[in-house]
Amino acid sequence: MGERKIGLVATIAIAVAVLVGVTIALLVFDPRATGADALRTGGLAAGSVVALYALWLNDRRRRTEEKRQELETQRQELDRERYALEQQRQALEDRRTAQDHVRAADERFARAVELLGNEADQVRVGALHALAGLARSNPDYTQTVLDVLCSYLRRPFDHPKWTRSDDVEIAEELQRERTVRQTASKLVVSLLPTTDEVDPPRYDLDIAAAFMDRFDLSGRVVGRLDAQACRFRHRTNLEGAVFHRKVDLHDATFLHPLHARKAVFHDRLVLTCATSSAPVSFSLAEFHGEVALREARFAEHVSFAQASFRAHLDLRRASFSGGIDLRVSSPVPATALHESEVNTAADVSLPDGWDLDPLPSPNLARISAEPLRQDHAHG
Secondary structure (H helix, E strand, C coil): CHHHHHHHHHHHHHHHHHHHHHHHHHHHHCCCCCHHHHHHHHHHHHHHHHHHHHHHHHHHHHHHHHHHHHHHHHHHHHHHHHHHHHHHHHHHHHHHHHHHHHHHHHHHHHHHHHHCCCCCHHHHHHHHHHHHHHHHHCHHHHHHHHHHHHHHHCCCCCCHHHHCCCCCCCCHHHHHHHHHHHHHHHHHHHCCCECCCCCCCCCCEECCCCEEECCECCCEEECCEECCCCEEECCEECCCCEECCCEECCCCEECCCEECCCCEECCCEECCCCEECCCEECCCCEECCCEECCCCEECCCEECCCCEECCCEECCCCEECCCEECCCCCCCCCEECCCCEEECCCCEECCCCEEEEECCCCCEEEEEEHHHHCCCCCC
């Protein structure tokens, strides 16, 4: 501000000096010039000096503004670089935190798996809960944890209630192991999404040859279920469950009822060579893939009442000693019936047009359906 005042005063002084000098010079050196002409010419000269100062001042202001804008641009660029560096630092920090989280989760997982081999049943139960907690806090671990829990259930387990008479005395160690296995089974179910969830994940279960106790998947969503040669004790509940991939129960044994009412099977259901000592219900279920009951044995009643089929039904060489209800929803599926047998003394309900062909043995008959007899005569 001081410089501007000094420049203005100097400009005024120079302008006055030019005014006086030009006026005097004209009066001295030009006899024809009048006082008014000399004063006017001096004024123009003084005005030129002021105009030159104004131009200089404006140019200086312009250069100052350009420099200020350049500095502002540099400041903004530095701010952007600082922001980018901060973002990179935050990303590195997040990555480091995630790596620490993964490392801690891996350590928890490894420690819990190690404890599953502990002799104390309380420790094994704690390890199972630790694994389930890890899956809940880290969804990426869910399938891995389910695989471990199912692997535990597949371990050999010679419990007399699954293989021999209920009157056999049971060792305390077996009872404690049964409690651990029940915990594992419940945790498996708890980690599966429910049918109420929108677009839930689809986890696979592999419990082949396992001894399952009160297995309850009702209202759960499952990807694939591998349960070949599984032995199910107490009620097995699949009511309202949704299976998106193959359900394999080949050679499975059901010691107590199997309830699959309103279950949905988007892929194949395999019950070939399965045996059941108790009632089986698939009433109101939906089958979008083939249903195979070939060579299965059912001691109690089996119901497919109002079930809907979108694919083939295979009942070849199946035996229904407790009767069967095949009054499915229309349309009736293409069905292979070769040598399928029923106990006529039990409740047998068939679709319209189907019939029973008596066999020489008392109360035994084979199911027949005229349109399909020739197609499956050599099944």
